[in-house]
Amino acid sequence: MDTSLITTSTSLEGYRVVKHLGVVRGITVRSRSALGNIAGGFQSLFGGRLSIYVELCEKAREEAYQLLIQHAQALGANAVINMRYDANEVMQGITEVLAYGTAVVVEKV
Secondary structure: OOHHHEOOOOOOOOEEEEEEEEEEEEEEEEEOOHHHHHHHHHHHHHOOOOHHHHHHHHHHHHHHHHHHHHHHHHHOOOEEEEEEEEEEEEEOOEEEEEEEEEEEEEEEO
16 A cells, blocks of 8 residues: 555545545554653753654654554555544553554545
8 A cells, every 4th residue: 555645634636435444543552661761851851852752652653553554455445544643541651552544445536
């Protein structure tokens, strides 16, 4: 599946949805290490961007996104519309990141 055919919109310009395959998702659960928490705490003393936590969040989102793509491909989709992210803290220091959307088959118009 071409990752450029993933959108947060409900349609893809220049394409027509010919089949809806249902909701697809990618989910990952991540925790911060003790060393990461110490380094993040140290960074927070100075304010500004907390690069350690940004990197953790970016990795979690990318992993969830790639799992979403795999799920869509397994259903035979060539696009995902209405894609979203969600995150929840499962317990202190452990976060679930979910990427979800609607798997579809599209044709160029």
